[in-house]
Amino acid sequence: MSFDLSSIGRFTRNAMRVACFGTLFLFSMIIVPPHSLAHEGHDHGEKKPESTVAVGGPRFAVESSLFQLVGQANGKKLTLYLDRFDNNSPIEGALIDITAGVDNQIAEEVSPGTYALSADWVAKSGTHDLIVSITANDDADLILAQLVVPETEVIANDHALAWWKIYLPAATHAYISPVLTPIGAFLSKVHNSYLFIGVFSAGLVLGLLLRNKAFPVLSAIIALCLVSLSTPVTAHEGHDHGDEKTPLVQTGNQPQRLADGSVFLPKPTQRLLNIRSEVVKFSDTPKTQRLLGKTISDPAFRSVVQAVRDGRIGFPPSGLPTIGEIVNSGDRVATLTPVLTLEAQAGMAEQLGALTQELAITQQRLARLQAASEVQVAGQSGIGLSAVSRGSIEELEVQLNALTSRRDALKAISFGPLDLEASRSGTIANVNVTAGQVVAAGDTVMEIVDPKRVWVEAIAYPGQWTDFTSNARALLPKNDIVPITYITRSLSLTAQAETLYFRLQKEEIVPLGTPVTVILEGEKKERSLLIPRNAVVRGASGLLVVWVQEAPETFRPQIIDAEPVDGTLMKIKAGLTEDDRFVAEGASFLNQVR
Structure with a gap:
């Protein structure tokens, strides 16, 4: 029996080609899941909502x-x-x-x-x-x-819908899945471009080995088909899924800002942030009037140190006085060296020259008279008499002393330093000069006050202020409330407003010039909603916001119109109603949830 070797070779090559094409087809079945195309008017009907646990x-x-x-x-x-x-x-x-x-x-x-x-x-x-x-x-x-x-749903992965699980009997899945499932899972993660290059390269190598020019071309066609089939399929016109519902997503234990602006805050987080709420209730409060003001020093305990003439400032050997330093009445706080203009210096030099000349002439005359007084002249009685009378010498001595005093005073006033002293005891509030600074006559060098003697100066426009002096309080920037006593009011208007003066009832150290709000209470009562000041925060829009608790774990921001009553309470004008639950503690934490 004879065998045709060429026929055997062709048969072998054809078998290898079929095996290679089968391998490529197998890869395509592993990678490409079965697709179904929807025709026009295809309707899935009412789809059940998906629940995400x-x-x-x-x-x-x-x-x-x-x-x-x-x-x-x-x-x-x-x-x-x-x-x-x-x-x-x-x-x-x-x-x-x-x-x-x-x-x-x-x-x-x-x-x-x-x-x-x-x-x-x-x-x-x-x-x-x-x-x-x-x-x-x-x-x-x-x-x-x-x-x-909710029920636990098992979602199939991409390679779970491989072709062998659809077309082959279920009895063969146990033998095929351990081999093909890992391969399909690996190839499903490969990008389409890499898949095309891999399939085409495999076909090119196999074509060269089998000496067949058509094999690389067919491999490229198969690779293109694999890439095109693995791309997502979009529905054509008329494809209708019916009434599909949006998946419901629960919030779990993470605080978050919801779409309507409210905040979901789980109970464990509320315990950590110490969130506390209160119920709004009406209360009877006195009718109040609010005025703007500032703190000033008590005029009876205030003094200034001023320059008495033009000069240069100096300080005593103890050094520059500092703000807050306590001084006593009569203490030297600065020195002033007079500074003269050229004309003044020329006039002063001329006066000094004239005084010096007159002083020299007087000294010479006094010396001559004193010398002449030693000469004795015999009188009628035979007693020796002085040629110069004692009165003439004393007159020149008095004149000489006066000229000397005038010269010394002129020198001291013109060029000698002057002491600037504190007129009363107190604390230095302001120092307006530095060493070597030239000041003019009347300039304030420093201010001395009693820090515990403070007044409040408030401004009231005509028709705004009434006689609410029974209970007056001053609201400081740090929400501190200080009781004050009405003193007096101005008799004339300044900038179309009158000025009211109050005194702090307690001796407290308050910085001068501090802006305050004067709250005047009347005898009439009014019903109002009061909430703690810490419950009011600024929202994203800059408006006042109060957080209202709508549910155990849900809080809603509510814009309000309010004004402070004192350092701890706010009066609600609009935005809240009675029996609303608002966050009294921890509102600032809720305001930061995003």
Whole structure:
């Protein structure tokens, strides 16, 4: 029997080609999942909403007139957070009895205000209607709650819908999947461009080995088909999915700002930030009037040190006086060396020259008279007499002393330093000069005050101020309230306003010039809503905002119009109503949630 070697070679090459094409086809089946094209008018109908279970797990939040209760399920464990309705504070030592169907169980307190229980029904999917009985001290209530546990869905991956799982019998999956599934999973992660290059290169190499020019071309065609089939398919015109609902996403345990501007803040985070709430109530408050003012020194305890003439400032050997230094009356606080103009210096030099000349002439005359007084002349009685009388000598001596005093005084006034002294005891409030500075006559060198003697100067326009002097207070920038006493008012208008003067009732050190708000209270009462000042924050728009608690874990920003009553309270003009629950502590933390 003879064999044709050329026929055997052709058969072998054809078999290898078929095997190579089969391998490429197998790769295409692994990578490309089956596609279905929708025709015109294709309608999926009403699609069921998809539920995404958050990391925090299923939860419920209910409240009554006494309590707030939040439950969070995690597997078989149910964690409960119990707070008071009116102030959001955790409740310790409470008895929580939960009934779910036929199962009844009492929760155990694991931390202050936090309770937990473990039951099989917590992990079961479905809707669980709960009856919660709460007893805390003298308060007791019965609350109905509903815990919804979604079903766990297994989502198939891309290579789980491979062709062998669709077209081959299920009995063969156990043998084929261990081999083809890893290959399909690996190739599904490869980019289309890399896939094209790999398939084309494999076809080129195989074509060269098998000496067939058509094989690389067919490999390129297969690679292009693989790339085109693996691209997403978009629906054509008329394709309708019906009424599809947006997936519901639960928030879990992460604080976040919701789309409507409200904030979801889980109970564990509220405990960390110490969030506390209060209920708005009406109260009767005196009618008030507000005036703008500032602090000034008491005129009776204020003095200034001024330059008495033009000169250069100097300081005593003790050094430059500093602000806040205590001085006594008569203390030398500075020196003033007079400074003269050229004309004044010329006139002063001329006066000094004339005085010096006259002084020299007088001294010479006095010397001659004193010398002549020693000569004795015999008189009629035979007694020796002086040629010059004693009165003439004394007259010249007096004249000489006067000229000397005038010269010394002129020199001292013109060129000698002058002492500047404190006119009263107190504390140096301002120092307006430095060493060597030239000042003019009347310039204020420094100001001395008593820091504990402070007045308040307020401005009132005609028709604004009334006789609300029974109870007056000053609101300082740090929200400190200081009682003040009305003293007097100006008799004339300054810039179309009159000035009111008040005195601080207590001796307190308040910086002079501090802006204050004078609050004058009348005898009439008015009903108003008062809230703590710390509950009011600035929103993103710059307006005043109060956070209102709408649910145990939901807070809504409410824009308000308010004015301060004192350092701790604000009066609400608009934005809140009675019985609204607002955040009294921790509002600034809520304002930072994004």
